Amino acid sequence: MVDDSPTICKLVSLTLEKHGYRVIAAASGLEALAKLNDGLPSLILLDITMPGMDGYQLCRIIRGNQETASIPVVMLTGKDGFFDRVKGRMAGSTEYITKPFDPEALLQAVERHSIHPID
Numbered sequence: 001m002v003d004d005s006p007t008i009c010k011l012v013s014l015t016l017e018k019h020g021y022r023v024i025a026a027a028s029g030l031e032a033l034a035k036l037n038d039g040l041p042s043l044i045l046l047d048i049t050m051p052g053m054d055g056y057q058l059c060r061i062i063r064g065n066q067e068t069a070s071i072p073v074v075m076l077t078g079k080d081g082f083f084d085r086v087k088g089r090m091a092g093s094t095e096y097i098t099k100p101f102d103p104e105a106l107l108q109a110v111e112r113h114s115i116h117p118i119d
Helices: 006-017 029-038 055-064 082-091 103-113
Strands: 044-046 073-077 095-098
Touching (some): 006 103, 029 055, 055 073, 055 082, 073 103, 082 095, 095 103
Parallel strands (some): 044 073, 073 095
16 A cells, blocks of 8 residues: 555555455555565555655556566545546556545455455
């Protein structure tokens, strides 16, 4: 989960951990890249608007790296315009969910694109 909002990170974490998923949060693109060096996730939830590197840039970096290129990237963002969605797809996003999001829709997207929850 990459989002500079502690509130969104907490909401996502509570929603997914309740269903057996482990969530690792990063508040910026640079922090996310550092965490990718520690281990590869089965899915990345990515906000677009963040300080420094935005979500589009981070998604392109993820797609351009052989080790991370196949990890599903779900954009989870407040940007809900048509062009935002197109830019997300062009950057390599797997799916696009807008905030405020329905926790059940988030869970369904995670289940569609990730490995089964931890036991």
